Amino acid sequence: MNALAKSCLDIRDLSAVLPNGLRVLRSVSLSVQPGEVRALVGESGAGKTMIGKAVLGVLPPSVRIVEGDMLLEGEDLGKLQPKARRTLIGARTALIPQDPLTALNPSRRIGPQMTDRLVRILGWSGEKADTRIRQLLDEVQIRDPERVLKCYPHELSGGMRQRVLIAAAFAAEPRLIVADEPTTALDVTVQKQILRLIAQLQREHGTAILFVTHDLGVVAKISQKVSVLYAGKVVEEAETAALFAAPQHPYTRALMAATPRYTDPLASLKPVDEAVLAGLAAEIAAADQAWRHPHG
Template sequence: MSTTLQIDNLHLALRATRGRAERLILRGIDLDIGAGEVHALVGESGAGKSMVGRTVLGITPPEMRVVAGSIRFLGLDWLGMRPSARREYLGRDIALIPQDPLTALNPGHTIGAQLGDVLRLHLKLDARQAMARAVELLDSVQVRSPAIVVRQYPHELSGGMRQRVLIAMAFACKPKLIIADEPTTALDVTVQRQVLRLLRDLQRDEGAAVLFITHNLGLVAKLCDTVSVIHSGRIVEHGTVRAIIESPRTDYTRALFAATPRYDRPAEALRPIDPGVTDALWARARSYDLAFHARMKADPHG
């Protein structure tokens, strides 16, 4: 299986400001995703999982910078490319499915116009061709009456319909990699199940690799092939979904599973993660930061 995305020793830092030293956000991230693989990146809020996706997409906040490591996409030196060169791939070969479809779509433009923009930019279709293709794409993601929906605005659609529009937009140019960042967070459970099934079916049909960013371990079991568990900007465990679920190796991963509510055991008491487990991970992160900054000071070029 060829590698679509390879991240090696990635370090992302919050730039130094007056009176405050530079602070690491991602600490030595290693991640490989093969062609056609659905890889989950799982962790609590603030663990750094969305920042991994944002770094790949090049949409980190301006006060952050990559201080070490590399990203290769389809064998290309992704971080070494000029931003203008990377933009040729974004939306065409790398697509994003964000978590909030209402804010992701432009409220002032119709669904057809927004899908059409992607198709005209990357596939060089004319306006008529783009509109016809937009209807086909909406039909492929099981949107009812797609010829009507292309003339509607985002606020006229339900949350599930808007998320289907974003999935259609992501798959419009047959990308090699899709970054799905909590794509079902704003949806109810029934719609969530439908959207996940649709995403998996399209992914299998198109053979795209997927980086699925989530805090929901139940979704990982249903959708993904492999999983990395992240805390404090570090990967603490990696493996196949089956291996991680059946025999997690770290205290933190075991605590994550124990803290997940079970629909089949509704009366079972919730088990929050022991603060001692996370305190130990944060202490390790602080020690890592001190050692990393000492190495960088001694040899800024690595």
């Protein structure tokens, strides 16, 4: 890899702890190149959402970053003043949230919720923002933007709301989008459409995406690179095609074995092996030991 090329996102040795001292992120390193989709996969509690939140500066107050750097297009987020960091994140990144039912403010109409960042953070004119939003609503195949913009969230279906959120995320042409399990809360039939939509917009706009998911099927469909997470630690990192062809880490292999297949559901739904878990526990313990006593 060319060391001079500026990554869209560069995370180096990121560690975060809870108040009780437990590490929830264990020296995580990963990068997302411009226009690339990097999947972050792992079971719930593996810290994949935590990484997304850390990048966007919206970690819960109880989680404290103790080590590591996050560079957004070369700018070290940790070295910026809070206000500068906020504005930078607002201008260059966006979030496609997990649950479209709770991600829109129930007491505000859709229109202002979609334009507020363009107007109030990026300083666009109301007219320009309005045109832009209509253009994006068209791209996410919403055919009656007039009605939708005047709606309150509860007047739209879950799939429609996720389309609205996707449109809003792409509207400001962010360099990086964090997609936090964007299809998990949706109907199975809608999941596919939404995933296809995100993939299509990503290609057309050339936006880099950090795509958080627990679903290897989704990883295969949308990403070029993938990082496999276990207990806040990246256990394997590879090109998506290479990972599926030849998974290196036992945990990755176990995860793949645990993915349900319609042809043989009973045989395919294997829980992760005891031996694999024991190996992971030893690996985590060794990493924590090395982290606490770097010179011993």
